[in-house]
Amino acid sequence: MVRYQINDLEQLTGIKAHTIRIWEKRYQLINPHRTDTNIRYYDDDQAKRLMNVATLVHFGHKISRIAGMPTPQLNEMVEKLKSAPTDDVVNASFVTGLLTSMISFDEAAFEKMINAAVTRYGMYGAMVNVIYPFLVKVGILWNVNESMPSQEHFATGIIRRKLMAATDGLPTPQHKDKTVLLFLPPDEWHEIGLLLSEYLVRSAGCNTIYLGQNVPFSNIREMLPHVKPSHLVTFFIMRKKKVDLPVEFTKLSKELGTAKLVVCGRAEMLSTLTPSQNLDLCSSTEMMVEYLKNL
Secondary structure: OOOEOHHHHHHHHOOOHHHHHHHHHHHOOOOOEEOOOOOEEEOHHHHHHHHHHHHHHHOOOOHHHHOOOOHHHHHHHHHHHHHOOOHHHHHHHHHHHHHHHHHHOOHHHHHHHHHHHHHHHHHHHHHHHHHHHHHHHHOOOOOOOOOOOHHHHHHHHHHHHHHHHHHHOOOOOOEEEEEEEEEOOOOOOOOHHHHHHHHHHHHOOEEEEEEEOOOOHHHHHHHHHHHOOOEEEEEEOOOOOOOOHHHHHHHHHOOOOOOEEEEEEOHHHHOOOOOEOOEEEEOOHHHHHHHHHOO
């Protein structure tokens, strides 16, 4: 069992910690456990219950009416949202389903949720409307922990497989004049964002060269004369000690000629870089998606 702090529940549900505490006291919605030193924490079942309640409240159900409902009834109500007439309601139910399946390590339910989203929207629409918001919600795209919780490893493993299969299934790129080179710099291992980037770039009809994780800058420089990319896409998420990434990114951008280096990542990291004619920055996942799908 994973122990969740109230800040974890706030991130997963979008409900402020203060409000969660009010719901605990007023409606006995969930009752936190306590450690030997009296620190509050929550278990998997409580996290899933709160996520379902938060989704229902977001779409108009009164907390006073649903707080006392048994968990199976709440699950059924969230499931019915998938047949709602508006996409925002459906998308929220999909994301909630992915979150609760992740917490339970329920691979069949997780796969079912993704497949249902693909059936409704097609693969590209599922990526943008469901999988991408799920990744943002969990913080996987911009993850800053060296070791992710086991549930995130579980989810990223499935999504990684889906992204690679979806990319392989795309038609032959049409924009022969555009080749995008994708890589992660030295000591960078969080690959989900890069895989999503490749899918978006290939969906835009561009050729891609995917180098993956932990690529030395010397390797990039060796390739440039041979592949002549129009763009290079990378991520700056972790603070490095051995390699001064701001210096390396700036140097590389000045060697690109007409090509552009696109660096995606947290605003805190990107604030150490200065945009230029050859260096573009995407400091949020929304900016990244918009930039790449319009190449």
